[in-house]
Amino acid sequence: MDGKFIHIRGAKQNNLKNLDIKIPLNALTVLTGVSGSGKSTLAFDILYAEGQRRYVESFSAYARQFLDRMDKPDVESIEGIPPTIAIDQSRPVRTSRSTVGTMTELHDHFKLLFSKIAVLFCRGCARPVERDSAQSVYAKLSATAEGSPVILTFPLPPSSVNWDEVRSGLGQAGFHRLLVEQSIRELDELAARPSGDGPLQVVVDRFALRGTNKKRILDSLEQAFHYGKGRLNLFLPQEEWRCEPFSNHLHCAHCDISYRDPVANLFSFNSPLGACETCRGFGRVIDIDLDLVIPDPGKSLSDGAIKPWLNRTRRIRRLLDFCERKKVPTKKPWGELTDGQKNLVIDGDGEYKGIRGWFRRLERKSYRMHVRVLLARYRAYLMCPECQGSRLKADALNYKIEGKDIAQVSAMSVGDAQQFFQELKPAGALDQVASLILDEIRRRLGYLVGVGLEYLTLDRQSRTLSGGELERVDLTTAIGSSLVNTLYVLDEPSIGLHPRDSRRLVEILQRLRANQNTVVVVEHDPEIIKECDHIIDLGPKAGEQGGEVMFAGSYEDLLKDERSLTAAYLSQRKTIPFPARNRKPLLQRSIKIKGARANNLKDIDVEIPLGLFVCITGVSGSGKSSLVDEVIYRNLKKLKEAPTAGVTDCARIDGVDKISEVVLVDQAPVGTTPRSNPATYMKAFDGIRRLFAGADLSRLRGYTPSTFSFNVEGGRCETCRGEGYEKVEMQFLSDVYTSCAECHGSRFREEVLEVAYRGKNIRQILDLTVAEALEFFKDTAEIKNAIAPLWAVGLEYVRLGQPLTTLSGGESQRLKLAAHMAKSRKAGTLFIFDEPTTGLHFHDIE
Incomplete structure (x- = not known):
């Protein structure tokens, strides 16, 4: 380390206690500590926000108005910070259009590669289609026996011009013969146009195929292409007048089908040029799921097999009348009807439009809320019948490289694609065209394999990736861009990685550092902590009791440190105990x-x-x-x-x-609005508002529970609309948030704050921590039960009114867990957790 540091002085953001920290440049630094100790605040709200802000401030005032403006962090000074890139998990991908291929920009390279070197195969006869020139036609003729007679013609399509004018026009151009039914006729002999509706075959030349004739043959071929508007025919009399058609356009002369020139966007499902017109490039269509419409095939039509029509007597009567006319049994279970009978009921016939027709009629009324809810109950995503899930128009799939079209290449896993492109060696001139694109594709695939993602298919939707996978895909995009002298801030890149794969991740991080970059990682994985150059441990506890530097230095010094909780677990002084006894599985359950x-x-x-x-x-x-x-x-x-x-x-x-029910607790973020807080998320705030509305002063003034909400008009301060602060837009600088001048940050009107419950007003209640609130509301069972799960998951230090957007990843994961614990009171609930220890320190897991 060359004595250069990023120096942060007086950091007081969120729960940090006036910290002074030095982070070495061009090194790998890890931030660790219990969940909620201030790691993310230091990494994202200070380092990333300041690095990004200074970079944006260097642009012109005009350019700045289009960029995200970051808030200035609450610190005295920061020195030596380079431009910053954050790779975190908090920006999940919402659109189904984004895939692993588009995120890593591999798809953009595939589009270019296919438009440059792919071979077009005719959709009619599956022969390769290529542009012919006089030279290439001559080369193909060399397969014919030496000295064979050949008749060269070009086609003249039928037209409305009278025959005499056609004849004189051809004569002026120097053509005097036609090929009519395998015999050559002079134009002057033909008084009328030859019968038949096909094009006329105008003879350009007759020659014997010899090497000495090469110049004459090439000139004649050029002339035939010119007059035939790019098309010519060769007739071989000795081979039963076999006709060989050629074209200098992308046109299959055998099937008479013309193709457009390939452009990169023809291979993109995000462009109208290439996207399948039925599913618009999504690969799936929304349609009625008949399993949901007819959930019980054991029921007959008269017993109400069709679920959405259970209480619609008019619909049922029309159905039964229709079935009587068409001889469809209505007393027989649905599952025993023939396919033809089922199709009649589903698709209808003539006047009667069937189940699908009824849903189509509903779709025309989908501007009504209750109709949309009803439709959503019976819909499902089905594979697009047109493109079979490939997302592209059929034209794009006619182009192939090594026998594979772009949909097949995208359907490969990263590992298979890497092997395919390693072995791909385009011939001749194509190699120079493709080498740049191919090098970039191979490099990016190599990085994806490096971070342990060789199992992902390139067409996998980004929104189905877990947080850790998404972050590692982002990481390869960052390495692919080869930036230098940049600060990378990463949020737990090891999430979802098996310990076997951590080693590879460390190698990638070291590769980033080798490019003269500074890497700061928020991490709990012991393997990654061990490999770092510098470690900063925050603590001692979470929330208000955290925000101090417990340790800063190398891994060896950390193990000897007495104060740090992280050191206690890494050096095995503390361990996570196993349960004393295991429960036995029950038979039949x-x-x-x-x-x-x-x-x-x-x-x-x-x-x-x-x-x-x-x-x-x-x-x-x-x-x-x-x-x-x-x-x-x-x-x-x-x-x-x-x-x-x-x-x-x-x-x-x-x-x-x-x-009895099934509950999934996944890694989706909790709240994206600063208005939601632990009290509203756990549904405890409703009970608190009812308590306040029951106070004597409230009843006297006619206050209702909604008076005590800062989300609706009534009791909230209208100047800041219940936010507690006002945003002052500074045009080209970052916005300044000031405490509301009217309510001084309390969010409520003054007269509402006069109402007290056991000596505290609504504002003071929201400032209580969970531990204090449990003590304060110990006699009110409803509120106590609502916030008790927060204590159980170790969030006793969080304030009831703290905005959810300020919680760390580990805290929001546990808040979600607490909410599900509170919701499901039923016995026999199946809980499914997706990586519940995300963002948790050893101490929190215990």
């Missing part, structure tokens, strides 16, 4: 999944015992999330609503009746 096959699962059978703490583990990409999310959760949810519905991605699931 389990869920059995047969033949699971989502994504990469190979028809596996799984049995999950109920009433126990079950863990599903494996290396990254082994199919854990596929099994849990797509097979178990989706199907159980569907089966709970319609017990006989068909299951997807597996053969069958037994034991659904053993559980």
Whole structure:
């Protein structure tokens, strides 16, 4: 380390206690500490915000108005900070258009590569289609025997011009013969146009195929292409007058189909040029799911097999009349009807429009809220019937490289694609065109394999990736851009990585550092902490009791440190204890999944015992999330609503009746608005507002529970609309937030704050921590029960009114867990957690 540091003085942001910190430049620094100790504040709200802000301030005032403006962090000074890039998990991808290929820019390179070197195959006869020139036609003729007679003609399409004018026009151009039914006729002999509706074959030349004739043959071919508007025919009399058509356009002369020149956007599903017109490039269409419409095939039509029509007597009467006319049995179970009978009921016939027609009529009224809710109940995503999920128009799939079209290349996993492009060696001139693009593709695929993502397919939707995968994809994009002298701030890149793969991640981080970059990582993984040049440990506890530097230095010094909690766990002085005794599985109480096959699962059978703490583990990409999310959760949810519905991605699931409901706690972010806080999220604020509305002063003034909400008009301060602060837009500088001059940050009107419950007004209640609130409301069961789960998951230091946007990743993960614990009071609930220890320190996991 060359004595250069980023020096932060007097950091007081969020819960930091006036810190002075030095972070070495061109080194790998890790920030660690318990969840909520201020790691993310230091990394993102100070380092990233300031680095980004200074970079943006260097632009002209005009350019700045288009860029995100970061707030100035609450510090005295920061020196030596380079431009900053943050790679975190808080920006999940919402659109289905984004795939692994588009995120890593691999798809853009594929588009270029296909438009430059792919070979077009005719959709009619599957022959390669290429532009012919006089030279290439001559080269193809060399396969014919030496001395063979050849007749060269060009086609003249039928036109409305009278025959005499056609004849004199051809004569002036120097053409005097036609080929009519395998014999050559002089134009002067033909008084009328030859019969037949095809084009006329105008003879350009007759020659014997010899090397000595080469110049004459080439000149004649050029002339035929010119007059035939790019098309000519060669007739070989000795081979039963076989005709060989040629074209110098992208045109298959055999099938008479013309093709457009390939442009890069023809291969993009995000461009109207290339996107399939039925699904508009999404690969799926929204349609009615008949399993949800007819959930029980054991019922007959007269018993109400069609669920949405259960209480619609007029609809049922029309259906039964129609069935009588068409001889469809209405007393027979739906499952026993023939396919033809089912189709009549579903698609209708003539006047009667069937189930689909009824839904189509509803779709015309979808501006009404209740109609949209009804439609949503019976809809599902189905594969697009036009493009079969490839997202592209058929034209784009006619172009192939090594026999694969762009959809097949995108459907490969990263590992397979890497092998395919390593072995791809374009011939001759194509190699020079493609070498730049190919080098970039190989490099990017190499990085994806490097961070342990070789199992992802390139067409996998970005929104189905876990937080850790998404971050590592972003990381490869960052390395791919080869920036130098930049500060990278990473938020737990090891999430979702099996310990086996941590080593590779460290190598990638060291590669970033080798490019003269500074890397700051917020991390709990011992392997990554061990490999770092510099470690900063924050603590001692979370929230108000955190925000101090417990340790700063190297890994060896950290292990000897007495104060640091992280050191205690890394040096094994403290360990996470195993339970004293394990629970035994109960007989007959389990869920059995047969033949699971989502994504990469190979028809596996799984049995999950109920009433126990079950863990599903494996290396990254082994199919854990596929099994849990797509097979178990989706199907159980569907089966709970319609017990006989068909299951997807597996053969069958037994034991659904053993559980009462199913709850998924995933890694989706909790709140994106500063208006939500732990009290509103845990539904405790409703009870608190009712308590205040019941106070004597409130009843006297006619206050209702909504008077005590800062989200609706009534009791909130209208100057700041219940935000507690006002945003002053500074045109080209970052916005300044000032405490509201009217309510001084309390969010409520003064007269509302006069109402007190046990000596505290509503503002003071929101300032209580969870621990203080539990003590304060110990006699009010409703509120106590609502916030008790927060204590159970270790969030006793959080204030009831703290905006959710200020919680760290680990805290929001636990808040979600607490909310689900509060919601499900039923016995027999199946909880599914997706990596619940995300963002947690050893101490929090315990």
